Each structure stands twice: as structure tokens, then as C-alpha cells.
Amino acid sequence: MHLILASASPRRRQLLTDLHLSFTIVPSNFVEAGVDHLPPREQAIALAEGKANEVARRTGEGLILGADTIVVHEGTVLGKPRDADDAFRTLRRLSGQSHQVITGLALIEVHxxxxxxxxxxxxxxxxxxxxxxxxxxxxxVATGDPLDKAGAYGIQGLAALLVERIDGDYFNVVGLPLVALDRLMRRWQISLLQQGAAREQSQRATLT
Ligand SMILES: Cc1cn([C@H]2C[C@H](O)[C@@H](COP(=O)(O)OP(=O)(O)OP(=O)(O)O)O2)c(=O)[nH]c1=O
Structure with a gap:
């Protein structure tokens, strides 16, 4: 079944590429709104499902993956900053503190x-x-890096220097929890490790 990544995020694309997976990118036009009444985890899942659903409606065949990453500090959901001032305030708030990064995932099979x-x-x-x-x-903040990222930072870049400790999946912070995704794929008897390994071998064979 062909995997379709319903995301414009370059980080998500890179993570799947690094696993040697074959996939197509179809960015979602879903408008992220109307989930504030839900608990944070449910918000992330609802947004991921909304993104995948919007792409599913214009797809004939495939397995569509939607994802949404949020940052939660003391129960408050911190999305992407509105501007540089907002990014500055968010980072000052997170200074010296622990927060949660939650990524919701949704997979929709379309036939x-x-x-x-x-x-x-x-x-x-x-x-x-x-x-x-x-x-x-x-x-x-002056680098501009925080502006398109939940919580106003990207752990994979300069913000690595802001992080003292993490507990859990690093790739989840970057935007795509790979082990959790692999677990969801079992619903379709797909092992990402086996798919990636097979494709890596055939890519190597065509090079030699
Ligand atoms: C906390 C954190 C977030 N992020 C990014 C991951 C997500 O791309 C972004 C959160 O926004 P999202 O709404 O999850 O995703 P997106 O708008 O970038 O892409 P799309 O909706 O098309 O899938 O923040 C990092 O890259 N590094 C980090 O350390």
C-alpha cells in the first residue's frame, strides 16, 4: 500500500527519507481550529486526523499519514508562535522548566x-x-528558526543548546515518533524496518 505523507513539514519528510521509505507528499489544506475544548493529547490526535482526512477526501488509493505536534506547559498548549515577540515570551516561559511534547498520529487507508x-x-x-x-x-529568536515550530524551538537545530534533558522519543520532539508510527503500521502488517531495509538494499544494488 502506498504511503502518503499529509504534511508540508520538511522534518517529517526527512525522517521518513532517512528510513529509506517510499512515500509521496501531499500537504494538507486542513484548517487547524476548533479543538481547544479537548485535553492536549486529544487535540493533537484530532488535528492529525483532520490533516489526514482532508487529503483522504482527494485520494483514490493509499495509506495517508497525518501528524500534529504540540507543546504543553503546565496544562497550556503552546502552538507555533505568532511572531518573534511571541516566540521570545514562549521561550522565557519554558526556561528552566519541563514541558511535554505531544505528537498525534493518524493513518487512514483509502481504497x-x-x-x-x-x-x-x-x-x-x-x-x-x-x-x-x-x-x-x-x-x-533572531535566527527565525522558532517561527514555524510548536513551542518556538527546534531541538534538531540551535535549540539543542537549550535542552538539558529529554525523557522519551527524541524523534517525537522533531515531529514524528517513529516507533509509535511503526506500531500503528502493524494494523496493516507493515514493518517499517523491513520495508526500509528492502528499499535500502535495492537502492544500493542499482548504484553498484
Ligand atoms: C518542538 C519541536 C517542533 N518542531 C516542529 C515539528 C512540526 O513541523 C512543527 C509543529 O507544527 P505541526 O502543525 O505539527 O506541523 P507543520 O505545520 O510543520 O506541518 P503539517 O501540518 O503540514 O504536517 O514544529 C520541530 O521541528 N522541532 C521541535 O523541537
Whole structure:
């Protein structure tokens, strides 16, 4: 079954590429709204499902993957910052504190243009920031890196220097929990490890 990533996130694309998986990217036009009444984990799942659903409606065949990453501090969901000032405030709030990063996942199988099976899940990682001084926050915000990221940071870049400790799946923080995804794939008897390994071998064979 062909995998379709319903995401414009370059991080998610890179993670699947690094696993040597074959997939197509179809960014979702889903408008992220109307989930504030739900608990954080349910918000992340509902948004992931909304993204996958929107792509499913315009797909004939395939397995569609939607994902949504949120940052939660003391029960408050911190999405992407509105602007640089908002990013600065978010990072000052997270300084010296622990927060949760939750990524919701949704997989929808489409056959003959109809959704025939859906599975959802979510992964949580605890991240602890060191005490940040305002000059460091200002320097990081000035790079522009926080602006398209939940919680106003990207652990895979300069913000690695903000993180003192993590408890859980690192890839979940980057935007795609790979072990949790592999577990959801079992619904279709798919092992991502075996698929990636087979494709890696055939790619190597065509090179030699
Ligand atoms: C906390 C954190 C988030 N992020 C990113 C992952 C997500 O791309 C983004 C959260 O926004 P999302 O709404 O989850 O995803 P997106 O808008 O980038 O892409 P799409 O909706 O098309 O799938 O924040 C990092 O890259 N590194 C981090 O350390």
C-alpha cells in the first residue's frame, strides 16, 4: 500500500527519507481550529486526523499519514508562535522548566476513493530546558528558526543548546515518533524496518 505523507513539514519528510521509505507528499489544506475544548493529547490526535482526512477526501488509493505536534506547559498548549515577540515570551516561559511534547498520529487507508480503516495514536516526550538568559533567547529568536515550530524551538537545530534533558522519543520532539508510527503500521502488517531495509538494499544494488 502506498504511503502518503499529509504534511508540508520538511522534518517529517526527512525522517521518513532517512528510513529509506517510499512515500509521496501531499500537504494538507486542513484548517487547524476548533479543538481547544479537548485535553492536549486529544487535540493533537484530532488535528492529525483532520490533516489526514482532508487529503483522504482527494485520494483514490493509499495509506495517508497525518501528524500534529504540540507543546504543553503546565496544562497550556503552546502552538507555533505568532511572531518573534511571541516566540521570545514562549521561550522565557519554558526556561528552566519541563514541558511535554505531544505528537498525534493518524493513518487512514483509502481504497477506491473511500476511507476503509483509520488508526490514531499519540506519543509524549518530556523535555527540560536549562535556565536561559535573555541574550541567548534573543539570539535564537533572531535566527527565525522558532517561527514555524510548536513551542518556538527546534531541538534538531540551535535549540539543542537549550535542552538539558529529554525523557522519551527524541524523534517525537522533531515531529514524528517513529516507533509509535511503526506500531500503528502493524494494523496493516507493515514493518517499517523491513520495508526500509528492502528499499535500502535495492537502492544500493542499482548504484553498484
Ligand atoms: C518542538 C519541536 C517542533 N518542531 C516542529 C515539528 C512540526 O513541523 C512543527 C509543529 O507544527 P505541526 O502543525 O505539527 O506541523 P507543520 O505545520 O510543520 O506541518 P503539517 O501540518 O503540514 O504536517 O514544529 C520541530 O521541528 N522541532 C521541535 O523541537
Amino acid at each position: 477506491d476513493g473511500q476511507p476503509v480503516a483509520t488508526v490514531t495514536g499519540a506519543e509524549t516526550t518530556m523535555v527540560t530546558f536549562r535556565q536561559l538568559d535573555e541574550a541567548d533567547i534573543a539570539a535564537y
